[in-house]
Amino acid sequence: MVTTILTIPSLLFLAAHAFRVGSPGGTIFWLVAGVVAVAPLQWKNWALAGLLGFGTWLWGDIAFTLVQQRMALGLPWLRLAAILGVVNAVCLAAALLHFNRAWRHSRPGSLVPGLAFLLTTVGLSIAKQKTALDIILLDRFFPSGGWLVVILLGWYAAWIAGKMLSSEDSPQWRRRVWAIFSVVFFLQLILGLVGFERFLMTGKLHLPIPALIAAGPLYRGDGFFMIILFAVTLILVGPAWCSHLCYIGAWDNWAAMSKKRPGTLAGWTKVVRWFLCLAVFGVAFLLGKSGQPLSLAVALAAVFGVVGIFVMLVWSRRTGIMTHCTTYCPMGFLANIFGKINPWRIRIGAGCCKCGICTGVCRYGALAGLDIEAYQAGLSCSLCGDCISSCPHGHLHYHFPGLGYETARSGFIVVIVALHAIFLGVARL
Ligand code: SF4
Ligand code: SF4
Numbered sequence: 462m463v464t465t466i467l468t469i470p471s472l473l474f475l476a477a478h479a480f481r482v483g484s485p486g487g488t489i490f491w492l493v494a495g496v497v498a499v500a501p502l503q504w505k506n507w508a509l510a511g512l513l514g515f516g517t518w519l520w521g522d523i524a525f526t527l528v529q530q531r532m533a534l535g536l537p538w539l540r541l542a543a544i545l546g547v548v549n550a551v552c553l554a555a556a557l558l559h560f561n562r563a564w565r566h567s568r569p570g571s572l573v574p575g576l577a578f579l580l581t582t583v584g585l586s587i588a589k590q591k592t593a594l595d596i597i598l599l600d601r602f603f604p605s606g607g608w609l610v611v612i613l614l615g616w617y618a619a620w621i622a623g624k625m626l627s628s629e630d631s632p633q634w635r636r637r638v639w640a641i642f643s644v645v646f647f648l649q650l651i652l653g654l655v656g657f658e659r660f661l662m663t664g665k666l667h668l669p670i671p672a673l674i675a676a677g678p679l680y681r682g683d684g685f686f687m688i689i690l691f692a693v694t695l696i697l698v699g700p701a702w703c704s705h706l707c708y709i710g711a712w713d714n715w716a717a718m719s720k721k722r723p724g725t726l727a728g729w730t731k732v733v734r735w736f737l738c739l740a741v742f743g744v745a746f747l748l749g750k751s752g753q754p755l756s757l758a759v760a761l762a763a764v765f766g767v768v769g770i771f772v773m774l775v776w777s778r779r780t781g782i783m784t785h786c787t788t789y790c791p792m793g794f795l796a797n798i799f800g801k802i803n804p805w806r807i808r809i810g811a812g813c814c815k816c817g818i819c820t821g822v823c824r825y826g827a828l829a830g831l832d833i834e835a836y837q838a839g840l841s842c843s844l845c846g847d848c849i850s851s852c853p854h855g856h857l858h859y860h861f862p863g864l865g866y867e868t869a870r871s872g873f874i875v876v877i878v879a880l881h882a883i884f885l886g887v888a889r890l
């Protein structure tokens with residue numbers, strides 16, 4: 462009761478402040494936070510502790526600025542400082558009460574969605590504040606509307622994280638959210654194609670072929686945004702770009718799903734991956750260095766993309782393995798290799814009886830006989846997590862140094878779901 466009595470006015474004060482400074486989106490942000498406060502949500506204490514903690518910092522900053530301004534002008538400031546001090550203290554007390562509640566009743570069901578909410582809202586807020594262009598799409602149509610996107614996607618992330626906590630349900634939810642991302646991405650592309658340039662990140666259209674993430678900068682010698690974004694995901698979640706975040710990978714997954722039980726990756730796959738990686742990036746670099754026209758580079762990239770779709774429709778459908786992602790796409794190969802800088806892994810427990818049931822679940826071909834013998838998923842593993850619930854003896858786990866299996870999996874869900882939600886909210890291409 463006391464928590465609610467302190468929370469609601471704190472959020473209303475923050476909404477009023479946002480309104481006063483001319484930010485309707487910010488006003489709605491704090492009003493939606495009020496809805497979170499009264500809704501029966503398990504994770505709300507973590508979310509409100511974070512939001513009100515931020516509110517406390519905000520009031521402190523406002524008070525400091527206003528008092529300094531008044532002092533500089535020789536105006537009375539004590540009454541103002543006292544009023545803002547009380548508002549700040551109420552906000553801080555509400556934040557601490559929520560933190561105390563969250564800490565005392567800390568369970569994965571509340572902690573994981575709560576952290577996913579906070580990570581998403583913090584990530585989107587930083588992206589919104591720190592990028593020169595309107596990175597959140599809604600800001601391009603409604604000034605300050607991005608704040609509404611920030612809090613709604615935070616809520617969405619909390620909901621998805623809660624759904625993915627169950628290892629049985631997680632494969633289905635992963636495929637759903639991956640498909641949602643791909644649909645949103647291509648919807649945005651189509652809108653860009655028919656002339657609504659405001660849906661494109663920079664107003665310019667790029668071919669939606671993952672290989673161009675690295676091949677594009679190699680050809681042009683600039684435009685490193687996507688490669689930096691890709692590298693950040695490698696640092697945060699290893700190769701999981703290729704199981705949760707890529708707009709094309711979802712297609713390959715869908716194609717492979719047409720065969721119920723996947724086969725195994727052929728032994729020559731690695732050689733083909735090396736060859737394609739060197740060929741694609743080498744050709745892009747040489748085209749750029751030799752000053753070949755953009756039209757030629759775009760035509761070659763388009764051919765590469767069309768052949769990729771053919772690979773999905775023929776080989777992925779036939780083998781049940783995501784052949785496009787595990788053999789053809791050079792970005793997948795880079796993700797697998799450089800993703801190793803991130804410590805999350807899929808490990809097999811010592812009690813594994815080598816029954817091979819999990820082999821028939823992995824569409825990345827990362828649980829072949831040799832991988833099982835080695836007690837860890839192979840190079841092509843994308844940390845999708847689909848195999849975890851397939852082992853009847855519970856021997857498959859996410860592994861992160863220093864963490865228990867469940868904590869490692871929970872941490873992975875928080876980060877990957879937040880990244881998914883952040884990617885949904887920002888302009889792409
Ligand atoms: S392998 Fe390529 S197409 Fe597949 S998910 Fe990774 S980046 Fe995307
Ligand atoms: S080993 Fe497991 S987590 Fe890795 S790709 Fe295969 S199914 Fe996904």
Ligand code: SF4
Binds near residue numbers: 809812815851
């Ligand atoms: S399903 Fe479990 S026991 Fe069987 S091979 Fe895989 S990890 Fe080992």
